[in-house]
Amino acid sequence: MTDYDDLFAETAPDESVFADKQALDPLQPPDTIRGRDEHQRQIAGMLNGVTEGYLPPTVTIHGPPGTGKTVTTRRVCQEFAARHDSVAVEYVNLKECRSIFSAAREIHLELTGETVEAYEGVDGAFTGIWEALADYPEWTVLILDEIDQIKQDANYDPSDFLYRLLRGEGKLKRDIQLSAWLISNELVEVDLRLDSRVESAMSDEAVFFGPYGHTELLTILSPRLERAFVEGACPEDVVKNGVSRAAHHWGDIRKTLTLFRHAGELANERGLDAVTVECLTESMELTEKDTTSEKLLSLPAQHFLVLLAAASLRDQRTGELAQPVTSGQLHDAYTQIASTDTQVGERARREILTDLETMGLINTWIDSRGSEGRVKQIETTFDPEWVSDVREQFIEETPGLSTEP
Ligand SMILES: Nc1ncnc2c1ncn2[C@@H]1O[C@H](COP(=O)(O)OP(=O)(O)O)[C@@H](O)[C@H]1O
Numbered sequence: 001m002t003d004y005d006d007l008f009a010e011t012a013p014d015e016s017v018f019a020d021k022q023a024l025d026p027l028q029p030p031d032t033i034r035g036r037d038e039h040q041r042q043i044a045g046m047l048n049g050v051t052e053g054y055l056p057p058t059v060t061i062h063g064p065p066g067t068g069k070t071v072t073t074r075r076v077c078q079e080f081a082a083r084h085d086s087v088a089v090e091y092v093n094l095k096e097c098r099s100i101f102s103a104a105r106e107i108h109l110e111l112t113g114e115t116v117e118a119y120e121g122v123d124g125a126f127t128g129i130w131e132a133l134a135d136y137p138e139w140t141v142l143i144l145d146e147i148d149q150i151k152q153d154a155n156y157d158p159s160d161f162l163y164r165l166l167r168g169e170g171k172l173k174r175d176i177q178l179s180a181w182l183i184s185n186e187l188v189e190v191d192l193r194l195d196s197r198v199e200s201a202m203s204d205e206a207v208f209f210g211p212y213g214h215t216e217l218l219t220i221l222s223p224r225l226e227r228a229f230v231e232g233a234c235p236e237d238v239v240k241n242g243v244s245r246a247a248h249h250w251g252d253i254r255k256t257l258t259l260f261r262h263a264g265e266l267a268n269e270r271g272l273d274a275v276t277v278e279c280l281t282e283s284m285e286l287t288e289k290d291t292t293s294e295k296l297l298s299l300p301a302q303h304f305l306v307l308l309a310a311a312s313l314r315d316q317r318t319g320e321l322a323q324p325v326t327s328g329q330l331h332d333a334y335t336q337i338a339s340t341d342t343q344v345g346e347r348a349r350r351e352i353l354t355d356l357e358t359m360g361l362i363n364t365w366i367d368s369r370g371s372e373g374r375v376k377q378i379e380t381t382f383d384p385e386w387v388s389d390v391r392e393q394f395i396e397e398t399p400g401l402s403t404e405p
């Protein structure tokens with residue numbers, strides 16, 4: 001029998017390196033935006049247009065994950081709206097929206113507080129959106145975050161959707177200026193394959209958030225580390241080391257925060273009273289594994305199967321996964337792993353390999369092997385064991401996918 005009183009901690013362990021671990025949670029809103037002065041100025045500059053009677057119909061904001069796009073954009077827009085009665089800001093995250101309808105429903109929900117039913121469809125959502133906007137101030141900034149997530153939809157074209165939103169369909173009874181701010185990791189026009197009609201309805205205003213450098217990471221991180229760790233538990237050389245590596249490898253503040261949290265947890269596990277560089281090194285790997293696993297789990301099924309095939313050949317002697325593998329070996333493994341009715345042809349697999357390489361998950365190259373001719377080699381860019389580690393979970397989360405054991 002399990003004794004839960006033994007299992008659960010009543011108080012924090014005496015020896016923890018953490019004073020307030022929550023400070024390392026990327027979801028915690030920062031007290032202030034640091035190291036993004038130029039970006040804030042650029043955004044404020046566009047908003048200031050209101051005072052001269054102009055807001056761009058669209059603003060695109062893009063850049064890799066963890067570069068402060070969401071937090072900076074929201075903060076500056078909200079601060080502006082707080083100072084101008086004629087301006088409202090609404091924020092909608094489309095991350096979980098798998099269809100255009102669900103995106104329209106989210107926007108509707110944010111503006112009206114009410115849910116549109118499925119039978120009312122995209123049209124019903126738009127009707128409600130225009131009605132709601134009739135009661136809004138003269139200027140509305142509508143921030144649509146992670147808009148690149150809504151690309152796959154069999155029923156509705158993102159172009160049509162954006163076109164309706166931007167043009168207002170002439171449905172507005174009052175003169176209301178809607179400014180749509182589209183945040184994404186990719187360039188929206190390219191990623192959503194927007195047609196020329198929409199592109200001409202969009203303005204050119206764009207803000208790019210590049211990866212954070214050493215200085216910015218340190219500026220954002222310092223106050224959080226100070227709160228998170230007991231005094232002296234995260235020494236300066238460890239901070240310096242971690243920030244340098246994070247800047248070099250990622251430029252991503254979210255990953256950097258996770259890096260230090262993992263490192264602190266490792267220090268606790270080992271009963272150390274301070275984080276060491278060794279803890280950081282191991283934490284780097286853990287952080288990489290976490291983010292790679294997340295990426296793997298979000299792959300389309302066939303991409304995952306091909307990757308699984310590329311990471312399934314074991315060295316007979318050592319028992320370790322062999323890397324690289326040839327395209328012939330990958331083919332054999334694939335036909336063994338994917339059940340006959342799920343297998344795709346060779347050409348589709350070649351395209352998938354190209355995709356996987358673009359995503360940075362594999363490297364491929366051609367070897368000349370004398371009599372055997374030219375052989376394509378494939379290698380994962382991360383520890384190949386990680387693919388098998390998420391295999392079960394992937395299959396569980398993908399209904400209809402069958403693999404051979
Ligand atoms: N310039 C910054 N100043 C302070 N905190 C920041 C900054 N950039 C990012 N953060 C912190 O990191 C988290 C992740 O940033 P976020 O804006 O969500 O990144 P992105 O949208 O580019 O993926 C934020 O919630 C915030 O806690």
Ligand SMILES: [Mg+2]
Nearest residue numbers: 069070071145
């Ligand atoms: Mg974001």
